[in-house]
Amino acid sequence: MKTETSAVNINRGIGDFAYPEVHVRDAGTGLSEKTIHYISDVKEDPDWVREFRLRGLKTFLEKPLPTHWASKDLEAIDFDKIRYYLSPGTATKRSWDEVPEDIKRTFERLGIPEQERKFLAGVEAQFDSEAVYSNIKKAVGEQGVIFVGSTEGLKNHPDIFRKWFGKVIPIGDNKFSALNSAVFSGGSFIYVPPGVKVKHPLQAYFRINAENFGQFERTLIIADEGSEVTYMEGCTAPKFNTTTLHSAVVELVALKGAKIQYITVQNWSANVFNLVTKRGLAHENAEVKWIDCNIGSRLTMKYPSVIMKGRKARGEVLSIALANDGQHQDTGAKMIHAADETTSNIISKSISIGKGRATYRGLVHVPKHLKNCKNNTECDALLINSTSRTDTYPAITVRGTGNAVQHEASVSQVSAEQIFYMQQRGLTEAQAMSLSVNGFVNDLVRQFPMEYSVELKRLIELEMEGSVG
Amino acid sequence: MRNDSTVLDEAIESGSTNVPRAILSGPTGSGNFPDWFNDQQAAAWKQFQALPNPTRKDQAWRFSNVGLLDLTPFKFGGALPDKERNAILEQSRGLDKVAARLIFAGDQLIERDVVSDQLKKRGVIFQPLERAMVEHRELFRKHFMSQPATLGSAKFAALHQALVSSGTFLYVPRGVEIELPIEIFHWLHGENASVFPHLLLVTDELAKVTVIESFRSLDRQASGFACGVNDLITGPGAKVAYICAQNWGTNVVALQMNTTIVDHDASAMSLNLHLGGKYSRFESLSRLSGEGGRSDLLAISVANGTQEFDARTLQDHVSPHTASDLLYKNALDDRARTTFGGLIRVEPHAHFTDAYQKVRNLLLSDDAEANSMPGLEILADNVRCTHGATSGQIDKDELFYLRTRGIPVPVAQRLIVSGFLNEVIQRLDHEAIGDHLRRLIDDKFANG
Numbered sequence: 001m002k003t004e005t006s007a008v009n010i011n012r013g014i015g016d017f018a019y020p021e022v023h024v025r026d027a028g029t030g031l032s033e034k035t036i037h038y039i040s041d042v043k044e045d046p047d048w049v050r051e052f053r054l055r056g057l058k059t060f061l062e063k064p065l066p067t068h069w070a071s072k073d074l075e076a077i078d079f080d081k082i083r084y085y086l087s088p089g090t091a092t093k094r095s096w097d098e099v100p101e102d103i104k105r106t107f108e109r110l111g112i113p114e115q116e117r118k119f120l121a122g123v124e125a126q127f128d129s130e131a132v133y134s135n136i137k138k139a140v141g142e143q144g145v146i147f148v149g150s151t152e153g154l155k156n157h158p159d160i161f162r163k164w165f166g167k168v169i170p171i172g173d174n175k176f177s178a179l180n181s182a183v184f185s186g187g188s189f190i191y192v193p194p195g196v197k198v199k200h201p202l203q204a205y206f207r208i209n210a211e212n213f214g215q216f217e218r219t220l221i222i223a224d225e226g227s228e229v230t231y232m233e234g235c236t237a238p239k240f241n242t243t244t245l246h247s248a249v250v251e252l253v254a255l256k257g258a259k260i261q262y263i264t265v266q267n268w269s270a271n272v273f274n275l276v277t278k279r280g281l282a283h284e285n286a287e288v289k290w291i292d293c294n295i296g297s298r299l300t301m302k303y304p305s306v307i308m309k310g311r312k313a314r315g316e317v318l319s320i321a322l323a324n325d326g327q328h329q330d331t332g333a334k335m336i337h338a339a340d341e342t343t344s345n346i347i348s349k350s351i352s353i354g355k356g357r358a359t360y361r362g363l364v365h366v367p368k369h370l371k372n373c374k375n376n377t378e379c380d381a382l383l384i385n386s387t388s389r390t391d392t393y394p395a396i397t398v399r400g401t402g403n404a405v406q407h408e409a410s411v412s413q414v415s416a417e418q419i420f421y422m423q424q425r426g427l428t429e430a431q432a433m434s435l436s437v438n439g440f441v442n443d444l445v446r447q448f449p450m451e452y453s454v455e456l457k458r459l460i461e462l463e464m465e466g467s468v469g
Numbered sequence: 470m471r472n473d474s475t476v477l478d479e480a481i482e483s484g485s486t487n488v489p490r491a492i493l494s495g496p497t498g499s500g501n502f503p504d505w506f507n508d509q510q511a512a513a514w515k516q517f518q519a520l521p522n523p524t525r526k527d528q529a530w531r532f533s534n535v536g537l538l539d540l541t542p543f544k545f546g547g548a549l550p551d552k553e554r555n556a557i558l559e560q561s562r563g564l565d566k567v568a569a570r571l572i573f574a575g576d577q578l579i580e581r582d583v584v585s586d587q588l589k590k591r592g593v594i595f596q597p598l599e600r601a602m603v604e605h606r607e608l609f610r611k612h613f614m615s616q617p618a619t620l621g622s623a624k625f626a627a628l629h630q631a632l633v634s635s636g637t638f639l640y641v642p643r644g645v646e647i648e649l650p651i652e653i654f655h656w657l658h659g660e661n662a663s664v665f666p667h668l669l670l671v672t673d674e675l676a677k678v679t680v681i682e683s684f685r686s687l688d689r690q691a692s693g694f695a696c697g698v699n700d701l702i703t704g705p706g707a708k709v710a711y712i713c714a715q716n717w718g719t720n721v722v723a724l725q726m727n728t729t730i731v732d733h734d735a736s737a738m739s740l741n742l743h744l745g746g747k748y749s750r751f752e753s754l755s756r757l758s759g760e761g762g763r764s765d766l767l768a769i770s771v772a773n774g775t776q777e778f779d780a781r782t783l784q785d786h787v788s789p790h791t792a793s794d795l796l797y798k799n800a801l802d803d804r805a806r807t808t809f810g811g812l813i814r815v816e817p818h819a820h821f822t823d824a825y826q827k828v829r830n831l832l833l834s835d836d837a838e839a840n841s842m843p844g845l846e847i848l849a850d851n852v853r854c855t856h857g858a859t860s861g862q863i864d865k866d867e868l869f870y871l872r873t874r875g876i877p878v879p880v881a882q883r884l885i886v887s888g889f890l891n892e893v894i895q896r897l898d899h900e901a902i903g904d905h906l907r908r909l910i911d912d913k914f915a916n917g
Contacts, residue, residue, distance in 0.1 A: 069528050366860075369835055383850035386820070392845035395531070398860035400835035405861070411847045411854040 056181025153189025187217030284310030323356030529621030636667025686718030733759025
């Protein structure tokens with residue numbers, strides 16, 4: 001990989017995150033080969049990318065919905081009514097007055113800057129974040145990190161990205177990865193050269209362009225030998241969106257000794273189907289860590305995975321899910337051990353409020369003749385109301401001796417004594433409840449970067465409002 | 470087959486014919502059963518034919534080797550030569566002291582020790598199915614096959630109902646406590662034979678009973694098929710213990726569907742010991758339908774060779790203030806596979822549920838495979854539910870400790886495995902049955 005690094009070191013303005021602005025274009029609704037050609041034409045895809053998209057379409061149409069195990073709610077998606085490509089110019093213009101009151105209130109409570117609010121509410125397609133990310137830009141630029149959009153990455157750096165693109169998550173992995181393969185746009189392609197440790201988290205949120213919040217983003221992060229990078233996507237503020245299907249694919253490749261940490265905070269509005277495939281490949285001594293926090297959406301189905309391919313590779317998933325009325329957070333993790341001495345850890349905490357439903361679905365696989373593999377899984381669920389629901393569906397396969405796998409899950413509610421104790425000290429029941437819930441997720445939230453954990457706590461307080469009494 | 474009337478004092482002739490018939494040719498309809506029963510069998514057969522074969526894509530059959538479920542070679546009915554009958558009677562040794570005993574071979578009742586006159590006078594009914602359905606028609610019809618198989622085997626429950634020709638009906642009336650266990654044997658004999666064992670246990674308020682069922686093959690190598698149903702209906706405040714000692718021959722495919730209904734303040738304990746069979750699936754549903762009910766679900770599998778044990782369980786909490794506790798332990802050697810798919814379900818409003826579920830796999834070989842799917846579905850909030858699943862191997866320190874005391878490795882290993890499994894047997898808290906089960910496990914270790 002080293003020679004490749006020098007080859008891309010680099011004629012473009014490194015860390016120049018702005019996209020060329022695309023003019024008004026619209027692919028219409030529904031999905032056909034025509035749509036694919038349209039997207040490929042607009043994006044000026046290389047031929048191999050166009051073929052990749054067409055194969056994605058074919059697979060998508062062939063595969064059935066996974067409703068034999070998944071929620072029947074998936075059948076509510078009308079694939080013919082969805083716009084699969086919406087370039088920035090065609091994004092529906094909306095005025096600040098049209099933004100629902102509760103969203104505005106939430107912005108207020110979270111203390112989101114005025115300008116960002118307008119962007120998040122879809123009033124403005126762009127917002128100037130130059131000041132925020134200039135430090136990051138400078139830092140990664142000097143280190144030779146490539147941080148571009150998917151279209152640009154495939155077009156300008158095929159030597160680096162083509163090798164892994166669609167390899168960690170093949171087109172046919174599932175129906176929705178196939179859909180993403182057909183119509184993807186937006187997302188980030190990142191390459192970190194050998195030995196480079198990126199100090200600042202790379203944040204999609206600040207690399208602002210309307211495409212960024214697209215429905216079918218595609219992200220590929222390659223951390224070369226011994227490098228380290230943290231990537232953050234989403235933000236705690238609710239995203240006001242009229243589109244109903246979001247289906248991303250995220251592929252991570254951690255080469256020998258590399259570390260990738262991927263942080264997601266998902267807070268789609270409550271009409272969105274969020275069906276995401278995320279998988280990391282960890283080579284020898286490498287580490288892939290997913291920190292995944294799901295607060296919004298109508299139905300989220302997302303099971304971040306790590307394939308531990310090299311000796312001593314490590315995989316970790318830390319997950320928080322909050323399911324309120326009308327929401328189903330169907331999240332979890334998959335850990336595939338494929339080499340000796342690999343270790344994985346899954347910690348999942350979920351909170352169900354009102355009629356919300358939180359589901360943990362997990363898979364741990366230790367094939368035969370591996371030695372000294374370890375997995376630890378802990379799932380804790382908290383139920384707030386009598387109508388709340390939680391499920392746990394792990395599947396664990398272990399072959400042979402020399403490995404240790406343990407899974408534990410518990411379901412409980414906030415203890416009445418705790419609440420009583422806090423009320424005795426002058427808190428209202430609601431305050432006490434929200435403090436308890438924050439305590440429940442505290443050890444996970446602490447692993448988030450500072451500003452995220454502060455916002456998360458506020459958000460949990462908001463979600464808890466009106467859930468008791 | 471004419472029954473020996475001196476042994477089977479009141480037994481009626483079984484409905485099976487002398488000529489074995491293929492399972493897939495369906496029920497004969499020509500037995501000595503009442504018409505309504507024949508009609509039910511015909512309807513069940515239609516249902517069996519209509520339901521699709523399970524595939525691995527069904528969640529309820531995930532990880533299962535469904536390829537082993539080809540029923541074409543298997544036959545039912547047929548004669549039992551005296552030599553075989555004597556061998557079976559000779560080998561039907563279980564507990565020293567029992568309250569009553571039934572021995573079935575190829576679904577024919579070949580011997581019985583009835584319950585004491587005293588118990589009979591107090592209203593205890595202990596009869597083969599074909600007799601109970603005539604003499605206690607209302608009670609029998611109310612409960613027979615009244616629990617649908619919901620854990621994947623609806624098709625095989627229909628097959629069972631279509632072809633069942635005998636079995637046990639046990640009714641314990643209000644307040645009657647039967648101290649000694651009741652023992653039942655089911656034997657497979659002959660190549661490609663099949664049996665459809667059935668147990669219907671109904672206990673009234675505050676009754677108490679312990680039943681142990683043993684499943685065995687006369688010829689350990691013969692291929693065979695077993696498809697059993699047992700329904701345990703536990704009345705208010707009743708105490709029921711059910712023990713299954715499954716030791717079919719090494720080429721037997723076996724399916725067993727168990728439903729336990731636990732009424733208010735009742736307590737049900739089941740222990741399933743799985744030793745035999747090529748593929749053995751056990752579905753166990755425990756429904757806690759009344760406040761104060763408690764259910765303990767225990768199981769042990771000792772798997773070696775290419776054996777596959779497939780356990781599916783559901784702890785269904787329908788009523789508030791109920792408790793359930795599941796402990797399944799598997800010891801796996803050679804190329805054996807086990808699957809555990811379990812679910813704790815707490816229905817809406819079933820508050821104050823206390824449910825526990827634990828599965829532990831001990832892998833003794835590099836080719837063994839343990840699959841665990843411990844699940845939770847919680848629809849009420851005031852609950853305490855936990856589950857755990859572990860897979861590991863023999864602790865090296867424990868082995869080292871025993872070796873320093875001069876115990877050779879194979880013996881030390883066996884001791885550790887026995888100790889691992891013994892925790893489950895101890896939960897039963899019944900010395901005679903515990904000793905019996907430990908003997909069966911030791912025999913398997915000794916003979917492979």
